[in-house]
Amino acid sequence: MRQKLADIILFAARKAFEKGKLVSGEFPAVEIGEPKTATHGDFSTNFAMVMASAQKMPPRKFAEIITGEIEDQSGLIEKTEIAGPGFINFFVKQNSWHPVLKQVFADDDKFGSCDIGDGKKIQVEFVSANPTGPLHVGHGRGATVGDSVANILSFCGYDVQREYYINDSGRQISTLGRSVYLRYLELFGENVEFPEDCYQGDYIRDIALKIKEEKGGSILDEPEEKAVMFCARVAAAEILAGIKDDLELFGVKFDNWYSEQSLFDSGKVDSVIKDFKNRHIIYEKDGAHWFRTSEYGDEKDRVVIRNNGLTTYFASDIAYHVDKFGRGFERVIDVWGADHHGYIPRLFASIEAFGRRKDQFHVILIQLVSLLRSGEPVAMSTRSGEFVTLKDVIREVGTDAARFIFLTRHYESHLDFDLELAKKQSNDNPVFYVQYVHARISSIIRKGEEQGIKDIKWEDKHIAVLKEAEEIQILKTLSAYPEAVRSAAELLEPHRITYYLMNLAAAFHSYYNKHRVLSDDPGITEGRLCLVLGIKKVIRNGLKLLGVNAPEKM
């Protein structure tokens, strides 16, 4: 619809220029917007204001010339108006809205999809929590956003891979091993002092106990270094398995689990460092090796190999991202917690140094989640091990409510997650508001079937029936869905789908309360059933992109 209007305006402008009514024949792309108030029409364009100076005439004058040349061959426009400082407002004919419903039925579960991805390979890496402890609420937000972004990109024609990067190498893993080893020693009555920088949670004790049950005291005889390594491997595997379970419970599946350690084992870290050294992007100073990130906009250079010979996390991350692009991804998206923001410039530096464009890499920074219960903060101390895990949250409020709430905010905003609110079955809690639409419509359709109406499909005769103001409003809202999906994909903002769905839900509930779908008039009944089934399809499609279920009953 927007595109058609834009074409009409551009055509009119060209015609006006040919007739010698305009100074310049250069026209930019025509922007078609949707006014906030209905009195300003269904669509509007600022074209006249944008063009005024180039055309050396007041915007309203220009608008008059343009509207005078409009040819509406497909009979879309009811009327146009020039308003305010020079807006051209379009009032679209009521019947122009109905084809969208036909489209919904034709495209069905593909309605709203597009091909802006053009089959390009794109990777979304998310969660990637260290296998040193269970997932918490913050990871849940990252998981939901990453998963939903992946869904949306896939729906928009990208070839998407979901990846989880496992930090199974380096210091935090040996700390994990040491933590478990010490707890293991405790189980044999040894009096150990448990350091503060070790992992404090009860799950460490559980793993130690498991090792004891499986191996008895045999680890005691091993040299400490070997024993710690053993504990580390067992613990990491155990915790990772738990993470996988939690994610599955949360409806998140990864295509690939990528091990940091494998980057070392395969020599990829070494070869990347060597390569950058040869190109003098990595240099030696004070016994350490530094990456010239400052030449690519970072505030200072960063160490990749410490003077003790060990590589930093940055080193493996460079190798990792080089490897990502090496696997053929044209775009790479990382979903991180906001506390990593300082890390972004150096990673961009390495990606540019490797010869990739800045726009091929994107970091989605997820802001903090505060867990509340009835407005009061819930204690979340990772150090003490006293924290509410993602699993606890899923058990308490359910996957659907949790995911939906995570997507009711822009991810750059801090999020208060209230456990009591998430359970409340009321309008405070938008997930039910949207799901309720799906359940209500399902119920209507079941009732219709009882009355013998089975095969609901689009027919042109419905156009004459669907003419109530609320029905037109719904058709307009349905028309807006593809645009909502596309902008969500382009901006990597899944919350746009959430807001769209709440909007569509409101339009339906409003309609439902005012008009009956099942009536004595078979023509009206069929037309309205078609309309509500169309809504049901779009609600289902949208919820699927968010990873939320669309229930038949509630």
Added chain:
RNA sequence: GCCCCCGUAGCUCAGUGGAUAGAGCAACGGAUUCCUAAUCCGUUGGCCGCAGGUCCGAUUCCUGCCGGGGGCACCA
């Protein structure tokens, strides 16, 4: 000190340079003989943190300041 995010109605938040800034909750008043009241309709509620700048036009972009949160290792 430097960097990132946020600041919009009493609360929680939408708003990819447009016209009279929106939604939910809260408060108040209504609606169900009938398809799910987990719903709907109405009323009240705003120096869009402050000050400059760019622009025909700024809540939106830029700069500075104020306030809240987070981050600034040869840790990850």
